[in-house]
Amino acid sequence: MQFSNLTGFSRRFVGKIQTAESVRISVKNDIADVLSVGVDNAVNSYEASRGEASFYGKTNVKFLYSDGIAVSGQSYSADFTASISNDILDTDSKLTFDITTVETKVETNANTATLTILLEITAYAYIADSTPYLSGSDDAFCKVEPLEYLQSANIYHLPVTIDEELNASRNINTVLLAESNVVAREYTLTEGVLHITGNACVRLTYISEGNIVTDCLPFDFDRELDAAGIDPDSQLRIRITPRNTKVRLNITEEEVNTAFSAEISADVRAEACVIGSCDAVTDAYGTDRDYNFERKSITTTLPCGSTVDSRRVSATLPSEDGRTPVAAVNVSATVTGCTSLERRAEIVGVIRATALYSTETGTTSQALEIPFAETVPVDYLMPQCASYATATVTDFSLRDAGGLQAEAELYFTVDSERDVTCSVIVSAEDMPFDKTALPAIEVCLAHKGETLWQLCKGLHMSEEDLLATNPEITNPLESDTRIVIFNKI
Secondary structure (H helix, E strand, O other): OEEEEEEEEEEEEEEEEEEEEEEEEEOOOOOOEEEEEEEEEEEEEEEEEOOEEEEEEEEEEEEEEEOOOOEEEEEEEEEEEEEEEOOOOOOOOEEEEEEEEEEEEEEEEOOEEEEEEEEEEEEEEEEEEEEEEEEEOOOOEEEEEEEEEEEEEEEEEEEEEEEEEEEOOOOOOEEEEEEEEEEEEEEEEEOOEEEEEEEEEEEEEEEEOOEEEEEEEEEEEEEEEEOOOOOOOOEEEEEEEEEEEEEEEOOOOOOOOOEEEEEEEEEEEEEEEEEEEEEEEEEEEOOOEEEEEEEEEEEEEEEEEEEEEEEEEEEEEOOHHHOOOOEEEEEEEEEEEEEEEOOEEEEEEEEEEEEEEEEOOEEEEEEEEEEEEEEEEOOOOOOOOEEEEEEEEEEEEEEEOOOEEEEEEEEEEEEEEEEEEEEEEEEEEEEEOOHHHOOOEEEEEEOOOOOHHHHHHHHOOOHHHHHHHOOOOOOOOOOOEEEEEEOOO
16 A cells, blocks of 8 residues: 655634734823824734744824814834734644724824724634545555645735826925725736735825825826746735825925925735645455455545635715815725625625815814625636635715715625645555455346446456446446356365
């Protein structure tokens, strides 16, 4: 018996934890009112050990406040650490993290704001499982079946800078907040270069002639990244996360200055999976022996594919005292559920934003939540696949249309996978018998539905020998059939 070794990977849910972090922000003037707080989180690195993983991340806060007279904005970064435990983890585990901001509380004292941010962190890991398997035999008849498995899985983080020359709708006096969203629409990996095309959006909130203005400025982008370390045969799962957005005003001597440069620093997370195959023996017998097999079930995760689709969603919301907002800031979307159906995915979630209103006494704000439920066509999707979705807002507007009308363009990225479980033979005990005790000629009754393999295994003979004396046999048998056996003594 010949045995080979197989190492397959499966993508496993590690766990979900909640952790609170405290961020202290000091500003120049006393804080009279906190108008809006936006929070973006990302894990920068991790260390996996037996049964545990510690990870390190960064929180970016976009803070908008009023001192009672003027409105100001400030961005702030803070580090956080956390850990998660699960017995499946070891030093070779490859982890990914999804982070959601559950709640943000703010306490102010003079010119200082203390933010308590509750994060929910979900971790997944690619886990390797190595096992021997029966791959062949020189002295036995073997039933061989192809086995498809996840041969390798790696996670890469590639930095990318997306810059664009843009124009605001009005004269820019003071920039309050610069936000961005990015989605990869298409990507290819060729000769060590990852080519990504997609959509980006810069939301610039600024003061113009004493008024607060928000411009939503979408644009397309096209970038090539060095991906020399990624196997060219990989199937990729891509996610782009903005880390920082900078703007530089292009000041001219003209009275109106609307032109500016936007620079988005982002992280491209590429999960690279390579599917392999091998021929595994699932059953075997000899002419004068049987085998007692020990079998092992192995589970591997096969990627089903990724798709990107866009939708425009709208909703009518209650407005503050029936007034029309002057701006919308800290716009984001969170997917709370994704269900796999036949050739489609049902995605539910919520868009969050803050509406700003101008009053006689200053600027006020209103937190908005817009639920969505969309069906996205996915040609390859099946109910037995697990699917995961993210939503990216590339356009958002508020207007007065007999009520506060919110409209958003959402890009949905759907990734799917399926777990495949198969049984392999990991050891075989030889069980010979005395074939000389068998009669030279036998006539047996074979039953309808039996396969040629089942017949030959039970008779301990080759398919060629059985068919030589019983050429009328069909596979499987269409009816009960008498067959003649000549035993070779």
